[in-house]
Amino acid sequence: MLGYHLTTKQTPSGGLLVNKLYIYKAVDIAREFYLAVTFDREQYSPVLLISGDGGVDIESNMDKLHRFWFRLSEGVSPEIIASIQTLLHFNFHEMDILRPLIYQMIILFQEKDATLIELNPLVQTPAGDFVCLDAKFNFDNAAKFRQDEIFSLAERSQEEEEEHDAARLGLSYVRLDGNIGNIVNGAGLAMATNDLIGVYGGKSANFLDIGGGATKGTLSKAFEILKKDARIRGILINIYGGIVRCDMIAESIIAAAAELGGFDIPVVVRLQGTNSDKALEMISKADLDNLTVDADFESAARMIVHLTT
Structure with a gap:
């Protein structure tokens, strides 16, 4: 039974993988x-x-x-x-x-x-x-x-653990089946980003909404979640600044690059809204490898698809 899928009336159609057995006397x-x-x-x-x-x-x-x-x-x-x-x-x-x-x-x-x-x-x-x-x-x-x-006793798969860790920090994370990682603020913008990536022939690896109250800590965790995902070939950071200021996003991107020793995959950043000009200047001065800035939504989506195919 170990290593095989158990299928009953109470399981999903594909069954459930058996990785533990409980044995009791007759x-x-x-x-x-x-x-x-x-x-x-x-x-x-x-x-x-x-x-x-x-x-x-x-x-x-x-x-x-x-x-x-x-x-x-x-x-x-x-x-x-x-x-x-x-x-x-x-x-x-x-x-x-x-x-x-x-x-x-x-x-x-x-x-x-x-x-x-x-x-x-x-x-x-x-x-x-x-x-x-x-x-x-x-x-x-x-x-x-x-x-x-x-x-705390709940056992989770790797995908469920990622969603659990993200939820504890106020992030909304859903694992998808593509290879482009997204960091977005706002559920509507996240869905639009996933759709636009699809329009240009790409597939998103996740739905990751940092929300309106994101901090440097939550953004750092967002990068950490994407870093652990071996499927990801590129990252699109799509932020419309409001409560979350664009310059704080820029600081977090620069800090993440320092912690990771630079980005080893393409990262496209699209920032608009509160302090976006200041943020773009900060990122430009940081001179980060594998990082591209594009203020246009469609152009940024097209760029990340191009860089990951």
């Missing part, structure tokens, strides 16, 4: 159950889900899924516990095991800002023990600022 199963806590958006309420058909059987037996709505401020009531016992024919000993499990799931669901806690299958062995053989946890992305410990 368990004798007497009964299988499905147990979950999630949100019912139609009812505007959290809901406890339980069924006597666990594993893959739950997918074809949704009519046997019992739903119990509750309020987080009140938790699962004794009446709900009694209903579960009656519907699934649990004895008192079995409920003494399941009751605290359900309560702990509700606590975890609330304290960790979860949107789903799913135990499937939760199995009962012939000896009467309960074992969770598989589980799924989903958490609210809007709660990242409260759940650093949870979200």
Whole structure:
């Protein structure tokens, strides 16, 4: 399985690459159950889900899924516990095991800002023990600022890690499949830049918007992200100065060139707006190798495509 793609009903059409295996001892199963806590958006309420058909059987037996709505401020009531016992024919000993499990799931669901806690299958062995053989946890992305410990556990591909690092600095980064790197301020300008590069026969390697509040630090990070991308054969820096002053962009470009020991790939800079004349003069005096300045948008896009083909 390692190194191959796993394709199921729950994966994308191309499957998911298997790079880790979790191995657990075989368990004798007497009964299988499905147990979950999630949100019912139609009812505007959290809901406890339980069924006597666990594993893959739950997918074809949704009519046997019992739903119990509750309020987080009140938790699962004794009446709900009694209903579960009656519907699934649990004895008192079995409920003494399941009751605290359900309560702990509700606590975890609330304290960790979860949107789903799913135990499937939760199995009962012939000896009467309960074992969770598989589980799924989903958490609210809007709660990242409260759940650093949870979200720090996420494993990311190289592409996802780049997007994650950029987002932490207020950059909007999306990896594309071309070879021209872009540093742009403003989502609209970024899309226009990608489109114009395409018009002249090139393909962008990324969508990288430094936004209106960019600093030298964020620009340095933008250069670092592009530097690590071995596909990139050239960079177009397209800035319309407003809140982000063009002379600050120029300072950042010069500083990046010093840190990198110069640019070893073509860099085309198009600057217009606040302090653009001052910025162009700064870059000209820096006399940087492999760097071209062009004030015209279309001409700059045509130039970077020419230099990378």
